[in-house]
Amino acid sequence: MRFGFTEDQLMLRDTVREILARECTPEVVRAVWEKKSPKTPYGTLAEAGVLGMTLTEEQGGLGLDETDAALPLEEAGYAALPEPIVEAIAALPVVAAHGGGAWAEKIAAGEARLSISIGDARLVAFAEQADVFLRYDGKKLYLAPREEVALEMQVSVDRTRSIAVPRFTDEGATVLAEGAEAAELAALVFDRAALGSALFLNGLSRKMLELAVEYAKDRVQFGRPIGSQQAVKHRLADALIALEFAKPLAYRAAWSVAVADPERSLHVSLAKLRASEAARFVAKQSLQVHGAIGYTIEHDLHLWMKRAWALAAAYGTEDFHRDRIGRAILNEA
C-alpha cells in the first residue's frame, strides 16, 4: 500500500505554491491586515482551477477530491492566504449539486466569495468579503445573498479574516435541501471545512516553525546563534514533532472524506484537534524564540500566529472535537 502523494498531487501543490509565492507575499497579507485592499491571488487561483477543483467535470470542475485538495490547502496556510479558500473547496460540491449551480460557477471563477454558517455557530468568517452565505438553520440548508443578511461586525484577532454576527432572513434565499437531507449535507460541509481548516493550520505551523528556525540561526547572543543553545533547539524540535504528528491525521481525514468512510467525522475531529493544538503550540514556541521582536506588529510572525489562533476555534473548538472523539469511541450518539 502506498501512502504518499501522487506525482499529479505534488504538481498541484507546486502550482499553488508558485502562485502564492509570487502573489501572496507577506506584504500582501499585511496590506489586507491594514485594510489597503491589495490584489490577492484569489482570481489567479480561480483561473488555475484551484477553487473549483472539487466540482465534477460536468459542473465545470476537475472532479478531484479531498486528497487532491490537501496539499494545496496546506500551501494556502503556509502563505496565510487571506481569502475563503477553505470555504470554497468545502462547500462548492454541495452547492453545485443541489441547485446552487449559478453561485458555484461564480465562486469557482473567482467572481464571488462564500462564507459558511452552520448550526449554532455564532460568527461568520470573511464577513466583509463574502457575497453569499451557506446557512444551515437546523431545518434547511440554503444560500443567502449578502444583501439579505444583516451583519454585526466584530473585532477579530485576525484582521485578515473579518468576522460578524449574522442575522438571516428568508429573503432571496436559494434552498438547497430540507429535513434529514439538509442535516446530512450540512454535516458533510462542516466536516470538509474542519478538514480544510486543519490542513490550513498545518501550513501555518510549517511557516511559523520556519520563521523561528531562520531566526534562531541568524540571531546571535553571547557570541553564538541562539539556535545552538539546547533550550532553543529542544523547543524547536518539540514544535516540529507537534506538526509532524498533526499532518498524517489530516491526510487520513482527507482520505476518509474522499471515500465517505463511515468514521469520517471521527477522523476529521482527530485531524482538526491535533492541528489546532499543534498550531497554537508552534505559535507559542516561535514567539518565544523570536523574543521581543515577535511581539511587534512590524514582524510578520503575528500575521501567521493570529490566523492560527482564529482558525483553531473555527469549525469546532478543541473541546468540541475532543467531545466528538470521546462520543465516537464510546459509541454514543
Next chain:
Amino acid sequence: MKILVPIKRVADPDNANKVKISGDGTEVTSEGLEWKMNPFDEWSLEAALRLTEDGKTKSRVGEVVVVSIGPKDAVATIRQGLAMGAERGILVEGEDKKLDALVVAKILQKIVEKENPDLVVLGKQTVDGDSNLVGTYLAEFLGWPVANYATSIRTSDDGKTLTIVRELDTGAATLEVKGPAVITTSDRILHPHAVKNGVTPDDFAYPESEGGRYASLKGIMAAKKKPVEETSAAALGVDAAPQVSYVSFKLPPARSGSTTFVESAAELVQKLRNEAKVL
C-alpha cells in the same frame, strides 16, 4: 508553427545556499535539493507558447515540443512544460555531470533534424552552469541564424521571417531574421507586448508576470495524457563524450558577518583599502 524548446532541470535557485560540494571537491552534489525548470528556459517556453496561440482566446495555433536531457526523473520537468501547455515532450537520457554545452548542442542538433521545427527557442543560459553557449553552438551546427538575448519576437508568417529585438550592453538591436532560426531569450521576453505572432490581436497585452504561466490544474491533468518520447544520445548517434571536465569546486568563503561603523568617509576609504583590500 512548430517550436522546439529545450528545458533543463536545475537545483532550485531559491535554495542555492543548500548546494554542497562532494568530499573530494570534484562535483556539486544534488542531495536534498529540489529540482525546478531553469528560469531562463521557463521564460523561453512562455515565449514559445505565446508564439503558438491566440493570446486572447488561448486557442492553440501551433505546436510546442519540449526536450530535456538528463536522468529519468527529469521527465517531471517535461511534465511541467506539458502542464503549462506544450504539446509533446522528448527525454534524452543522460547523466547531468557528463553533459557539457557541446554535448547538449550536438544532441539538440539531432533532435532538430528529426523534428524539423520552424524555430528553436531556449533560455540564454542555465542558472547552474551559466555557460551561455548552447544556443550559439546549436545554430552553428545547424547552419541556422541565431539571435541571442531576445527581448521581443514578432512574426506574422509562422516564423519564416522574424523581427527580433536583442538586448545589448549598449542598448538594443533590432534584427530581421529569416527562419528557421535559433533564439535565446532574456527575462524581458515576458513583457506584455514582447511577443506577437500575427494571430493574437495586436492590442492584446499579456499580464505582467515575473515568470512563465502557471500550470493550471486542468493543464496538469491533461499533461498526463500527452506523449513523452524517450531516447538516448547513443540512439541519436551522438558521441556523448564531454569536452570539458571540471577539476575542482569550491564554495565561496563564509562571510564574517561582522559590521564595522565608521565616523567619516575618509575612514571608510582607509578601511576599504587597508583592511578589506577592495580598493
